[in-house]
Amino acid sequence: MATEITASSGDISNQEIDAIIVNLFEGVTAPAGATGVVDSKLNGAISELIAGSDLSGKYLDVSALYPRDQIPARRVLIVGLGKQEKFTLDRARRAAAAAIEKAHALGAQSAATIVHGAGIGGLDPEAAARAVAEGTALGLYTYDVHKSSTPERKAMEQVRIVEFYETKGAAVSRGVEQGAKIAECANFARDLVNSPPNECTPTYLAAKAEQIAAAFGGNVNIIEMPEMRELGMGALLSVTEGSDEPAKFIIFEHNPTALEEAPIIFVGKAVTFDTGGYSLKPSQSMAEMKTDMGGGAAVLGAMRAAATLNIQRRVIGIIPAVENMVSGRASRPSDVVKASNGKTIEIISTDAEGRMILADALIYAARYNPAAVIDLATLTGAAMIALGRGGAAALFSTQDDLSARLLQASSQSGERVWQLPLYEEYTEWMRRSEVADLLNSPNDRYAGTGTSAAFLQEFASEYPWAHLDIAPMAYLPKGTPVRRMGAAGATGYGVRLLAYYLLGNS
Secondary structure (H helix, E strand, O other): OEEEEEEEEHHHHOOOOOEEEEEEEEOOOOHHHHHHHHHHOOOOOHHHHHOOOOOOOOOOOOOOOOOOOOOOOEEEEEEEEOOOOHHHHHHHHHHHHHHHHHHHHHHOEEOOOOOOOOOOOOOOOHHHHHHHHHHHHHHHOOOOOOOOOOOOOOOOOOOEEEEHHHHHHHHHHHHOOOOOOHHHHHHHHHHHOOOOOOOHHHHHHHHHHHHHHHHHOOOOEEOOOOHHOOOOOHHHHHHOOOOOOEEEEEEEEEOOOOOOOOEEEEEEOOEEEEOOOOOOOOOHHHHHHHHHHHHHHHHHHHHHHHHOOOOEEEEEEEEEEEEOOOOOOOOOOOEEEOOOOOOOOOOOOOOHHHHHHHHHHHHHHHHHHHEEEEEEEOOOOHHHHHHHOOOOOEEOOOHHHHHHHHHHHHHHHOOOOOEEEOOOHHHHOOOOOOOOEEEOOOOOOOOHHHHHHHHHHHOOOOEEEEEEEOOOOEEEOOOOOOOOOOOOOEOOOOOOHHHHHHHOOO
């Protein structure tokens, strides 16, 4: 059951609910605002904790108090916001997640929270409310679909985001509504990535696209393998030949009649399971390869967000969906295949399969004369080495304006990107094949990230293009140093980034 997240006005200390959530900046000795009001009604209990060094306001620390009928709420949670000079929208988002996770762990089934940052934090009330709603929904995420028994802890049924000043009420309501929708779409993508590969096949992804279109609007076209052959998609087909699961080339159009502007196109790599093919992955790395469709999941989530946010721009999602398996039909190292634009590719590594399916997808995107094409892919382990798991996605683009827009969306969404260069030498490296136009891999462990982007650039030269290698961000297992929002596993990375990009460019 999804948690109901709503906006309301009033004094949070008067909320009759399982838990109320207030906050504290680090270094504050006398709480003010809503926290001060609650402190006063609790006869200085919060001030007493501060004075005794039991409550510091340290970023993401959460403390609990039990009011004993001094106010209607059963619990009071105080979440640390850290130092005020470091406070950002994303810190508001993450504080909301930490606090609601704590409330849920303590058994609360309902909660009310203030809008972190909308007071002395200095944030725009609508943006702050959006961030708090997102953090709340993301923090409550779990994936237990396939467990025969689940923890006895009951679900969080409702969360109210409370703003004291009625003059801010309309802005807070807009922010909460948008934030809840964006986070729900990110959690939808998380479900896809967390799903086992015997369930989440290319056919399953195609069905999910059709379900989204039926529920929220839009057109879906699924290109099947015979038509892929007619279109000459030899790069994509070289990946799927070893699998008994048929490939699906999913095209999802949002607002298809809005033809006055060139469309924005998102392309998502969806390898629903990646063995590496004959360039077989180590066994210890194999189980996580159900996540190699994280880019495709993000694009499906972003298309759902485009619909629920009522984006007026025409937006197109292209998702090449395949399995990369081993069989007598599978591609071999040294095979040469031809992409749908006629370029030939020598396969050095069958584990460099994501760029192969993206090549034909990027070629296909050109027929729409797009304003911009953004691809997302769990493409290289090298990006994880460069940026660290949970650090940032790698951004490549030759278009300064497109890069700037994505960086702005990153700062608003909290989904971090870091721009890396596209040196000409990377392209030259990928053109060193003696038997084909391109290599699909540099065959050098130190050159993986930039050369993969350079390979994709060969198929994306007709429009403004950006590539996001989301391998560091799509899946965060237990034990990663970067704090997650919600359960370990899939993050839904890319959905919020693309949603904010659309909000700023529609």
